Amino acid sequence: MAETRKLHGRYRLLNPLGASVRLAFDEVEHRDVAVRELRVLPELREAAVDEARRAAALRHPFAVPVLDVLVEEGTPWLVMEFASGVSLEQAVRARRPLPVAQAARAGVCVLAALTAAHETGVVHGRVDPGKVLLTTTGRALLSGFGSPSLSVLPSADLWSLAATLHFAVEGRPPGQVPAAGADPLRSLIRAMLHPSGPPPLEVVRETLDRLAVDRPLDAVVAASGPLPPAHVAAIGLGVLDRLAAGGFHGGVQPGNILLDADGRARLLPLPHAGTFPAYTAPEAAPTPAADLWSLGATLHTAVEGAPPAPGATLTRAGALGPVLLRLLSADPARRPAPDELRRELRRELRAIAGEPV
Template identity: 80%
Template sequence: MTSWAGPGGEARKLNDRYRLLNPLGAGSVRLAFDEAEHRDVAVRELRVPPELRDAAMFEARRATGLRHPSVVRVLDVLIENGAPWLVMEFVSGMSLEQAVRSRRPLPVPQAARVGVCVLSALSAAHAAGIVHGRVDPGNVLLTATGRAVLAGFGFPSLSTLPSADLWSLAATLHFAVEGRPPGQVPAPGADPFRSLVRAMLHPSGPPPLEVVRETLDRLAVDRPLDAVVAAAGPLPPQRVAAIGLAVLDRLATSGAFHGGVQPGNVLIDDAGRAWLAPLPRPGTLPAYTAPEGAATPAADLWSLGATLFLAVEGVPPAPGAPLTRAGALAPVLARLLSGDPAGRPTMDELRRELLTIAAGLA
């Protein structure tokens, strides 16, 4: 057992500089005071087999060069009585694991903000040739200001593949919103956050990094259209037409079948602008799936019509459901929701009609 006191009972020092103080939590990390820099630090013995010590020390010293706002910095690596030690930045906060277990799972926007921070930290590490290898809820610290920082750099990595870090990030985000690891059956749900997490956990590998980053960025600050309608009620036809234009532009830019146009995947920012989340893997809710069940642009347009129906009426479409609030948007929605794909407008026709309504000219 490690002794934390010197021969006379005084607090022990490492390298005649770091005065050891109280334990931090239940782990082996300990608070210390850096008498040279007059600051609190965290220290931990680097326990590895003797034959791996040199390699572990090399990796730990490499980690001292990693600088990022969402990384708990490794400040120093030293040998004390033949044992290697890490000296790390002291970050005041609670681990994600502690926060979820002692309170409750995080709301999606907060979990997405955690993902933004940790993904940014991992991207910086990977660019420097460093794989973390130990991303888990215990190594993600939540500060009082809401910033998430990633601890655990400087320890021997359990993997050499950056993709393993992304899988572990997804498992960590799953724990953040579900309160449990993903196991063999990740949580279901058609919302963009859970869809993204499941895609990142898929055996075929994660989606492109830019898709992951952009989706987390949006989810951290924007609200899904269905949540906006649930909170504020049906939206005015002009505003719904503007949302339709934004989604249509996204569909036209991709040029491919989206397969997930539905209110939960349409995100609204504080200014009311809409953004269609990329879908890592197709999957539309039944109420927003075209009757022909085909993977075509015309099917996406039907789903867009059903999404705009909910936005302006407050409920998903149903056979024979009346359009009581849609105003000038009603005939456009009727054509979009045609059971015959040939009866739906083209993208260019739809854009012209939505522009007219959004401008208040209809």
């Protein structure tokens, strides 16, 4: 016979929702809730209840809130808002790994919830695919706040987020061999899983934000073929704006350039510097001039459909061809400086568009 006991005189226990979570009905507020028994050693019970009550103060759109913390006959319980949705774990196991954009959107939501929690001194401690709920509106909600965090550091939550995203796009935990894909999301995941610790939070946030809505240049070219020279010139200007921030970027290549719905380009920050051989300058030096060679190779791919190769000729670049040839010079001194390159790209963009130069 189903158990019909009530907790604290108001939460009537109903059917199980998982291994340690049950549906309950709040007879005071007349709403469904989820309740979880906190199973901890007796000597840790008081500390666990204090930690749960700190988590109960957290309110964030992407965090399933803890509504109440109570102790019934010496056993602590969490009362949480009942959130509908399928867990990321169930979604992947039932169907297939998520597309990069959907996984990135989930990452944006979970990272926002974790950041808000960390700012208030709350560490989740148990982030995993089963605690990320995918809703019908496209949001992701992070559940599981309030359980003992085992005194882990906030950086451990970021590692667990990376492992969760790895599961989302690969269908398996990272184990000892994380996915070796070259796309920006997998590169970010590997950096977040690295023993040296995660990249700066702003790098993680910006990469996930952009991947959630934009498409990498290499994916656009693979799907649609070479781009018109005018569009490629505009991409070059967008990348130059990012390079103008100063310093050596070290990762200018099509997979690190995202295009938004209007075709505008944005160069992603890198968790770690490094380009593929086809986009690495001949001198292999960490200099702005090397970034410009990589930009030339990237624009070559965008307009010709492939990276530059010895003996290959430009067949689609049109008026953009001379600019690309200068960027791809083996002599760094012969490559245009950023300001000069910007003027040349703007001039070519006007010429291609038929405007007065």
